[in-house]
Amino acid sequence: MHVKILKYMTGRPPEVFASDRSPSLIAATQKRMPLTLKIYCLHHLDGNVQQNLRPVLDPLWDPFKIDFWGVYNATSPTAFDAGWTALTKKYPSAKAYLVRELYPCRENWAVAWLGFKFTCALGGPKVTATQLFHALNERTQAQTAKEQELVRQSSHRQHDTNLERLFVEPLALLRKHACPYALQTCHREMGLSVYYGVDVIQLPSRVRNWCMRDDFTNDNRFIAADWLMELVHKQALQIKRILRVSHMSTKTTHIMVQFTDGAYFCDCCMGSNLGLPCLHFFAALTRVQGMGFYITHIRTR
Ligand SMILES: [Zn+2]
Structure with a gap:
């Protein structure tokens, strides 16, 4: 059935395609959309693991x-x-x-x-399958009238909040170009970002390449620093600087790489995986000169 639907799909192929691990569907997607990222639905994965392993375990x-x-x-x-x-x-x-x-x-x-690929958060870091369902629900709810009403209300309160003063340009761009879900998510991340401090990590004088460093510490990241650096190196991306973003109270730390072309990568993977800037990015935006918010930081979905 799903394979038949694929046959009638027209237009630009999707960036990401989530499926169960049906061999016929895998073969069909490989043929009809070879450049699309194929991921496996965690709901099905969880169900299959449970069905096959619960009885034996x-x-x-x-x-x-x-x-x-x-x-x-x-x-x-x-x-x-x-x-x-x-x-x-x-x-x-x-x-x-x-x-x-x-x-x-x-x-x-x-x-x-x-974790570092754009999957609209369908293939990103999750602690449990329950979180996956929450993520899916969150995306669905994003389309509801209730959320649009929240966004409208937040817009009405704009002159009363510090966030509006801190993020004048990003919010103006988001209100003009982004969907309600992107606006509300960014607004939430902006609110959380004020509890973080940011410092620029200096490259030691004798170290010429960021790949040579391995001393980043972070208990809550979703991609290891050495793997992050390897990915950066493989794609020949030019690093402008590396930032350490730390929660002022818990000291939870994330590492963020800023590239010379204005793009960035945070080890929490939200920007790359969900396609929306994380609170660590917004923390850096208000504290580090030369950081810029561009509408291209919001991935189309
Ligand atoms: Zn982040």
């Missing part, structure tokens, strides 16, 4: 689930492989299914490969 099912989603969120391919090896060792009765069905297609579902 019980009573270890609950701890397995926690460990499995921990590996799913691994911050680099190296960390994923280490976690995967530990997982298959700890749960030998699950090993055959994991190795045969899920490992070969890991680049289509695991965060280490999808």
Whole structure:
């Protein structure tokens, strides 16, 4: 059925296509949209894992689930492989299914490969499958009249808020060009950004390449610094500077790379994965000279 629908799709191919792991659908998408990023729906992945492994793992099912989603969120391919090896060792009765069905297609579902790609947050960092459903619901709710009303109300309050004074130009651009969901999400991130401090990390005098650094520390990032730097290096992107964005109270830290062309990459992966700037970006925008907000930071969806 879905394969037939694909046949009648016209126009520009989508940037991302989420599917269950149906072989016929995979073959059809590969043929009809070779350049589209294919990801596997986590709802189906979760269902398949449960259907195949719960009967063989019980009573270890609950701890397995926690460990499995921990590996799913691994911050680099190296960390994923280490976690995967530990997982298959700890749960030998699950090993055959994991190795045969899920490992070969890991680049289509695991965060280490999808976290930095634009998937409208369908393939991004999630702690549990529940978070995935929340993300999906959030996107759906974004289209509702209720949200549009919230945006309208926020617009009416604009002269009373500090955010309006801090982010005059970005908000004007967002109100003119972005959809209600993008505007409301950015408004929320702007609000959270005021609790963060930002400092520019200096490249030590004898170190000539950012790839040579490995001392970034961050407990909450979704991509490892060494993997981030490898990706930057592979794509030959020119780094303008690297920023450390830290919560003033919890000291939670994120690393953000600013490129010479105005683009940026934050290790929380929200900008790359959801296509909307994160609070760390907005924190940097108000504290670091030379940072700019462009409407291209909002990915079309
Ligand atoms: Zn961020």
